[in-house]
Amino acid sequence: xxxxxxxxxxxxxVSAATASRALDPTGSASSATRERxxxxxxxxxxxxxxxxxSLRTCRSDTIGLLVPDVRNPFFTDLAYAVDKAASAAGLTxxxxxxDEDGAAQDRYLAALERHRIDxxxxxxxxxxxxxxxxIVETFPTVAIDRDAGLGVPVVASDSEAGMHAxxxxxxxxxxxxxxxxxxxxSTSTGRVRLDAARERLAHHDIRLSDGDVIEGxxxxxxxxxxxxxxxxxxxxxxxxxxxxxxxxxxxxxxIRERGLRPGVDVGLAAxxxxxxxxxxxxxxxxxxxxxxxxxxxxxxxxxxxxxxxDVDVAPIPTTLVVRRSLGETTTVKENAHE
Amino acid sequence: xxxxxxxxxxxxxVSAATASRALDPTGSASSATRERxxxxxxxxxxxxxxxxxSLRTCRSDTIGLLVPDVRNPFFTDLAYAVDKAASAAGLTxxxxxxDEDGAAQDRYLAALERHRIDxxxxxxxxxxxxxxxxIVETFPTVAIDRDAGLGVPVVASDSEAGMHAxxxxxxxxxxxxxxxxxxxxSTSTGRVRLDAARERLAHHDIRLSDGDVIEGxxxxxxxxxxxxxxxxxxxxxxxxxxxxxxxxxxxxxxIRERGLRPGVDVGLAAxxxxxxxxxxxxxxxxxxxxxxxxxxxxxxxxxxxxxxxDVDVAPIPTTLVVRRSLGETTTVKENAHE
DNA sequence: CTGAAAGCGCTTACAG
DNA sequence: CTGAAAGCGCTTACAG
Numbered sequence: 176x177x178x179x180x181x182x183x184x185x186x187x188x189v190s191a192a193t194a195s196r197a198l199d200p201t202g203s204a205s206s207a208t209r210e211r212x213x214x215x216x217x218x219x220x221x222x223x224x225x226x227x228x229s230l231r232t233c234r235s236d237t238i239g240l241l242v243p244d245v246r247n248p249f250f251t252d253l254a255y256a257v258d259k260a261a262s263a264a265g266l267t268x269x270x271x272x273x274d275e276d277g278a279a280q281d282r283y284l285a286a287l288e289r290h291r292i293d294x295x296x297x298x299x300x301x302x303x304x305x306x307x308x309x310i311v312e313t314f315p316t317v318a319i320d321r322d323a324g325l326g327v328p329v330v331a332s333d334s335e336a337g338m339h340a341x342x343x344x345x346x347x348x349x350x351x352x353x354x355x356x357x358x359x360x361s362t363s364t365g366r367v368r369l370d371a372a373r374e375r376l377a378h379h380d381i382r383l384s385d386g387d388v389i390e391g392x393x394x395x396x397x398x399x400x401x402x403x404x405x406x407x408x409x410x411x412x413x414x415x416x417x418x419x420x421x422x423x424x425x426x427x428x429x430i431r432e433r434g435l436r437p438g439v440d441v442g443l444a445a446x447x448x449x450x451x452x453x454x455x456x457x458x459x460x461x462x463x464x465x466x467x468x469x470x471x472x473x474x475x476x477x478x479x480x481x482x483x484x485d486v487d488v489a490p491i492p493t494t495l496v497v498r499r500s501l502g503e504t505t506t507v508k509e510n511a512h513e
Numbered sequence: 514x515x516x517x518x519x520x521x522x523x524x525x526x527v528s529a530a531t532a533s534r535a536l537d538p539t540g541s542a543s544s545a546t547r548e549r550x551x552x553x554x555x556x557x558x559x560x561x562x563x564x565x566x567s568l569r570t571c572r573s574d575t576i577g578l579l580v581p582d583v584r585n586p587f588f589t590d591l592a593y594a595v596d597k598a599a600s601a602a603g604l605t606x607x608x609x610x611x612d613e614d615g616a617a618q619d620r621y622l623a624a625l626e627r628h629r630i631d632x633x634x635x636x637x638x639x640x641x642x643x644x645x646x647x648i649v650e651t652f653p654t655v656a657i658d659r660d661a662g663l664g665v666p667v668v669a670s671d672s673e674a675g676m677h678a679x680x681x682x683x684x685x686x687x688x689x690x691x692x693x694x695x696x697x698x699s700t701s702t703g704r705v706r707l708d709a710a711r712e713r714l715a716h717h718d719i720r721l722s723d724g725d726v727i728e729g730x731x732x733x734x735x736x737x738x739x740x741x742x743x744x745x746x747x748x749x750x751x752x753x754x755x756x757x758x759x760x761x762x763x764x765x766x767x768i769r770e771r772g773l774r775p776g777v778d779v780g781l782a783a784x785x786x787x788x789x790x791x792x793x794x795x796x797x798x799x800x801x802x803x804x805x806x807x808x809x810x811x812x813x814x815x816x817x818x819x820x821x822x823d824v825d826v827a828p829i830p831t832t833l834v835v836r837r838s839l840g841e842t843t844t845v846k847e848n849a850h851e
Numbered sequence: 852c853t854g855a856a857a858g859c860g861c862t863t864a865c866a867g
Numbered sequence: 868c869t870g871a872a873a874g875c876g877c878t879t880a881c882a883g
Binding site for chain 3: 179181195224226228229
């Protein structure tokens with residue numbers, strides 16, 4: 176139907192094989208041929224057919240990216256960054272949204288498999304589904320953000336150092352009564368952030384009792400629900416730390432709903448930054464992750480896995496972005512070296 | 514390398530052709546054969562190869578979706594909805610981010626062409642780039658949200674009715690001095706929303722002078738910049754209407770930056786809803802678009818175009834979501850019928 | 852209902 | 868540097 180390499184070859188007066196080589200920068204062809212073929216291709220509006228090419232080469236130049244919830248700004252950003260990095264490397268990315276649903280995740284994974292992706296970047300949902308286990312055995316895979324014990328390299332922020340820095344900062348400001356809206360304990364990020372907070376608080380001789388921690392699911396509504404319970408405490412906590420931006424937004428709403436002043440009557444801090452956080456009525460102090468670096472490192476690691484190399488990725492430093500929700504004045508503190 | 518249809522056929526004791534038909538629900542095969550083949554496929558872990566299939570059938574079962582800015586929540590939502598609708602129809606979608614950059618858009622479009630997508634859904638950037646014009650001639654295409662005069666069906670919200678409802682609502686509340694942060698006038702949505710506001714205001718005997726309208730680019734920063742100029746006016750406007758959610762967020766920040774109370778000293782309203790709008794300190798009154806319906810209609814239209822049918826899509830009704838940024842109490846008003 | 856055969860559009864050893 | 872040939876994994880008329 177459309178223009179094929181044969182058409183180009185004919186117009187250029189060479190064989191299809193030669194046309195193929197001439198179009199390939201690394202193929203051997205005289206510069207005269209190269210020019211004639213390029214010319215013919217241009218005149219005919221030739222566009223290579225990836226299906227034919229990948230059937231022949233067993234490479235699709237396509238990678239998959241599976242995230243739990245594309246509408247969570249952190250993952251939107253991550254997907255954006257991955258797409259950018261991959262495009263720069265000449266790779267196409269197929270983005271899939273697990274959507275908090277194991278079956279949906281597996282359906283999507285099956286599609287990736289049919290497309291014979293060269294490799295997979297995945298932010299695993301809590302437990303690994305059968306489909307995920309299967310694909311991990313079949314394709315080079317790198318996990319981003321979360322470690323689900325899949326036995327693949329994991330590219331993630333140094334959540335521990337980030338949380339330590341945040342706790343230190345809050346304690347230095349005089350906060351003592353901490354309340355935490357944790358992430359799902361079925362995810363490594365949910366666990367690590369909570370454990371790191373506990374640990375660092377203990378270091379400051381602060382103990383968290385059971386009622387001080389409520390587990391959310393990284394979404395807005397769960398932040399709302401958790402905050403309502405946390406702010407029922409008497410006395411009210413000095414501050415609430417949320418394990419992600421969306422839950423923090425929920426906490427902020429509840430603080431106001433109670434007639435309390437955020438940053439004055441109750442502090443708020445969160446993991447993950449958000450383009451809108453600095454324009455909120457109370458700019459939120461956060462531990463920011465660098466999605467660009469996360470994406471680049473992950474893609475690097477995946478490319479190396481595809482090439483059969485072993486990879487080992489160091490945790491990626493976070494940044495403590497001090498704003499005003501803990502009652503401070505604005506500055507940015509790097510905590511790369513913890 | 515991986516399991517092929519031949520392997521399945523051998524194990525099942527039939528020819529590859531029969532195996533192919535047995536696996537195809539519409540292919541003719543005895544139920545005994547069907548079972549044996551399905552069994553063999555299961556045991557071998559057979560997964561079809563889309564490259565081979567689409568090379569043969571000239572269908573990729575893949576569509577492209579090109580948006581101007583994936584990180585704008587409206588487009589994130591739209592992409593999510595399109596992906597969901599497409600998955601349900603057994604289609605894979607390749608999402609591309611033009612990223613406010615014509616060259617990036619064309620690079621992405623070229624990739625889609627190499628993949629021989631079955632059709633394209635596009636939210637066109639201002640002017641049509643060469644790559645876009647080309648692809649529109651080559652593949653069935655449907656525009657979503659914006660009309661760039663490409664000569665393809667356009668699936669969009671009824672911005673005009675939505676803006677009329679919003680203006681009527683604001684006027685009924687007593688607002689008279691309007692200021693507008695418009696969308697880029699190079700986009701149809703930017704133009705239609707502004708024209709509709711002007712028109713409806715005139716109907717209420719309100720005229721906008723030049724300084725009352727500032728053109729933004731649908732992003733946060735432009736809302737910030739526009740609001741700073743708009744709020745320099747003396748007297749300050751009764752309200753600011755923003756052409757999208759991100760710019761509205763910027764306006765809200767500036768209102769507070771000036772020490773004014775949103776919804777009390779200055780009203781705010783916007784086009785597009787946003788999951789976070791209802792938890793802001795001042796819940797914003799908006800004209801909400803239904804991205805799910807938009808996506809479904811667009812996919813429907815595209816499928817019909819692919820089938821060679823003519824399509825004609827009616828504008829999709831918006832919803833006026835009354836919150837408190839104009840000084841009201843909360844209710845939702847449908848304005849399906851203007 | 853089933854099989855043999857052809858062919859989709861490429862790339863790549865193999866010769867020359 | 869170039870060409871002829873084979874083949875990647877499917878699907879689908881064509882016979883039977």
